[in-house]
Amino acid sequence: MEMSQYLEVFIEESKDHLQNCNTQLLELEKNPEDLGIVNEIFRSAHTLKGMSATMGYEDLANLTHNLENVLDGIRNEKLTVSTNMMDVLFAAVDDLEEMITSIAGGGDGKKNVESTISRLAAIEKGEVLTEDNTANAVAVKSEVSYDQFEQTVLHQSLEQGYQAYELTVALRDDCLLKAARVYMVFEVLEKVAEVVKSSPTVDQLEEENFDQHFTVTIVTKEDAAFVEKSVLKVSEVEQAVATKLDLAGFQAEAEAAVTILEVDVPSADAEIKLSNQPAVEKDIPKNQVANKTIRVNIDRLAVLMNLFEELVIDRGRLEQISKELNHGELNETVERMSRISGDLQSIILTMRMVPVETVFNRFPRMIRQLARDLNKQINLEISGQDTELDRTVIDEIGDPLVHLLRNAIDHGIESPAERAAKGKPETGTIDLRAYHSGNHVFIEIQDDGAGISKEKVLDKALSKGIVTEEQVQTMTDSQIYELIMASGFSTAETISDISGRGVGLDVVKTTIESLGGTITIHSTPGEGSIFSVQLPLTLSIISVMLTEIENEKFAIPLSSIIETAIVKNEEILHAHNQRVIDFRGKVVPLVFLNEVFDVNKEAEEDIHSVIIVRKGEKLAGLVVDSFIGQQEVVLKTLGDYLGDIFAISGATILGDGQVALIVDCNALIQ
Numbered sequence: 001m002e003m004s005q006y007l008e009v010f011i012e013e014s015k016d017h018l019q020n021c022n023t024q025l026l027e028l029e030k031n032p033e034d035l036g037i038v039n040e041i042f043r044s045a046h047t048l049k050g051m052s053a054t055m056g057y058e059d060l061a062n063l064t065h066n067l068e069n070v071l072d073g074i075r076n077e078k079l080t081v082s083t084n085m086m087d088v089l090f091a092a093v094d095d096l097e098e099m100i101t102s103i104a105g106g107g108d109g110k111k112n113v114e115s116t117i118s119r120l121a122a123i124e125k126g127e128v129l130t131e132d133n134t135a136n137a138v139a140v141k142s143e144v145s146y147d148q149f150e151q152t153v154l155h156q157s158l159e160q161g162y163q164a165y166e167l168t169v170a171l172r173d174d175c176l177l178k179a180a181r182v183y184m185v186f187e188v189l190e191k192v193a194e195v196v197k198s199s200p201t202v203d204q205l206e207e208e209n210f211d212q213h214f215t216v217t218i219v220t221k222e223d224a225a226f227v228e229k230s231v232l233k234v235s236e237v238e239q240a241v242a243t244k245l246d247l248a249g250f251q252a253e254a255e256a257a258v259t260i261l262e263v264d265v266p267s268a269d270a271e272i273k274l275s276n277q278p279a280v281e282k283d284i285p286k287n288q289v290a291n292k293t294i295r296v297n298i299d300r301l302a303v304l305m306n307l308f309e310e311l312v313i314d315r316g317r318l319e320q321i322s323k324e325l326n327h328g329e330l331n332e333t334v335e336r337m338s339r340i341s342g343d344l345q346s347i348i349l350t351m352r353m354v355p356v357e358t359v360f361n362r363f364p365r366m367i368r369q370l371a372r373d374l375n376k377q378i379n380l381e382i383s384g385q386d387t388e389l390d391r392t393v394i395d396e397i398g399d400p401l402v403h404l405l406r407n408a409i410d411h412g413i414e415s416p417a418e419r420a421a422k423g424k425p426e427t428g429t430i431d432l433r434a435y436h437s438g439n440h441v442f443i444e445i446q447d448d449g450a451g452i453s454k455e456k457v458l459d460k461a462l463s464k465g466i467v468t469e470e471q472v473q474t475m476t477d478s479q480i481y482e483l484i485m486a487s488g489f490s491t492a493e494t495i496s497d498i499s500g501r502g503v504g505l506d507v508v509k510t511t512i513e514s515l516g517g518t519i520t521i522h523s524t525p526g527e528g529s530i531f532s533v534q535l536p537l538t539l540s541i542i543s544v545m546l547t548e549i550e551n552e553k554f555a556i557p558l559s560s561i562i563e564t565a566i567v568k569n570e571e572i573l574h575a576h577n578q579r580v581i582d583f584r585g586k587v588v589p590l591v592f593l594n595e596v597f598d599v600n601k602e603a604e605e606d607i608h609s610v611i612i613v614r615k616g617e618k619l620a621g622l623v624v625d626s627f628i629g630q631q632e633v634v635l636k637t638l639g640d641y642l643g644d645i646f647a648i649s650g651a652t653i654l655g656d657g658q659v660a661l662i663v664d665c666n667a668l669i670q
Contacts, residue, residue, distance in 0.1 A: 018100065022365040092120060153196055170213050197216070298392070357385035363432065370406065382432045404508060518534045545629075546660065622668070
């Protein structure tokens with residue numbers, strides 16, 4: 001088999017390991033003494049390295065190997081976790097993610113990560129990188145990295161009395177035949193030294209794939225000045241600088257590499273060493289349990305679902321025939337088939353549902369980086385991450401949420417000094433929560449920042465001609481806040497690269513509406529804002545109360561229902577031109593569904609069947625003709641052609657093959 005057949009599995013598993021690295025690195029930053037977390041990260045990195053090497057992605061494997069070395073130093077208590085170290089580790093994971101993304105996009109996964117590798121190597125050697133000099137330290141260090149073989153060669157040369165130099169050669173700007181000059185330099189060097197490595201590689205030098213500079217690592221018994229002088233004799237060479245290579249630092253790398261090899265090779269010695277690390281042994285069975293899954297292409301599940309829907313329709317027809325014939329054995333067979341197909345339906349639908357955790361997982365890492373970039377202190381609270389959404393929605397919702405979170409950090413949460421001046425805690429809080437309500441999923445982002453200035457929004461909207469003075473007079477607070485989602489709208493004094501209010505939110509609104517969802521904004525100046533995203537369950541199993549109006553059936557989600565009641569005509573009152581009832585001391589408006597959905601009624605009734613539903617704190621009574629009973633149904637969207645029907649969120653195929661519309665209670669309650 002070719003490796004390409006495993007590419008999809010490699011990409012998916014690599015993403016899982018990188019997500020685990022990100023999550024565990026965040027935990028490590030909070031608990032730097034917990035070596036169990038380091039072991040967890042090490043295992044993911046180690047697996048990723050092995051997979052990458054097997055698939056032939058050497059750059060990926062090389063960077064992961066350097067990451068492993070640092071992790072190994074931490075777990076062996078040779079290195080102490082610091083904020084600057086965490087920055088470098090996160091940067092390494094970012095580089096790995098870029099490489100995986102490149103591979104997933106059909107690329108070769110190559111990336112120039114010398115800078116990150118140098119920083120990892122500096123940490124491994126115990127060099128102290130402060131926040132101010134982290135970047136400088138990279139520049140000062142050698143830009144050339146050496147693999148284990150090259151390090152061994154350099155060490156052996158040193159033992160035999162040679163000196164190692166990195167010789168940086170600069171050609172003149174007007175040099176026309178760079179490859180020829182490089183060849184002449186190498187010819188000179190071969191007379192006075194042994195070339196160990198060149199950067200860029202020899203192939204790149206021959207193809208003139210470099211600027212005017214290149215570096216050659218040599219071992220020689222000559223002094224640096226003699227080497228430089230020899231090279232400068234080549235015409236069009238402007239400069240030659242030989243820097244003595246410090247080989248002492250490589251010793252630590254060599255020792256670390258030996259340690260890694262001991263873990264890599266499942267020898268008896270390795271088993272003895274691992275037995276002294278209970279945290280590693282204890283966690284291994286967990287992975288074995290987690291691996292009891294397979295990955296299935298979502299398109300195949302869609303095909304399976306479509307076939308099953310055909311089966312449901314045929315099942316309803318069979319049930320009808322069975323009743324008409326009243327044949328005992330046929331009845332028994334059809335009942336058994338109904339039970340099995342019901343179980344099958346549950347399994348298929350459950351397979352498509354994915355917890356929003358898969359999207360939420362990437363946010364803690366993003367929030368940390370943004371908080372550092374903006375010099376803010378932010379605490380991210382996540383709840384409801386086990387709320388499930390259909391896979392198709394999960395795939396689309398990630399980017400809008402990123403925009404909203406960036407917006408909350410950039411424009412919502414104030415700086416620590418501003419918050420202290422207002423009497424708030426210096427650390428701002430962002431609550432990211434998800435929950436089911438009715439046949440929708442709500443995702444809310446709430447911050448305790450400065451809130452939105454209504455006056456500033458109105459001034460900007462008026463100046464841009466988005467609204468008129470007359471329209472403003474009748475607008476509610478929510479409608480004013482929602483103006484910030486208009487295209488091109490921005491109240492920011494300066495547009496930052498973190499978020500541009502108006503630009504990002506415009507995209508967010510468009511994306512959410514394309515998913516059939518809505519977004520609402522509530523804000524209290526000085527106390528913060530809530531961005532609430534309402535998303536439909538495009539495909540799910542939901543429990544409903546089946547009702548009937550004349551000969552038409554409607555399904556009302558049980559999750560919205562508080563209670564059912566029977567109401568007489570004389571119990572119906574009128575308030576503000578609205579028919580209402582007194583429900584346990586509360587005035588509840590009545591909604592006659594036959595009027596909403598334009599169902600002709602043959603006669604008025606004296607007694608009404610009412611279903612009390614709720615949306616948050618608001619209640620309403622839905623009036624129907626009769627209740628049929630509770631049932632679990634498959635929620636299907638009506639498609640683009642019938643997508644905008646008021647108060648209908650979808651339809652379902654009942655057991656007898658009939659179609660019942662599913663009522664959107666949230667739309668009926670204002």
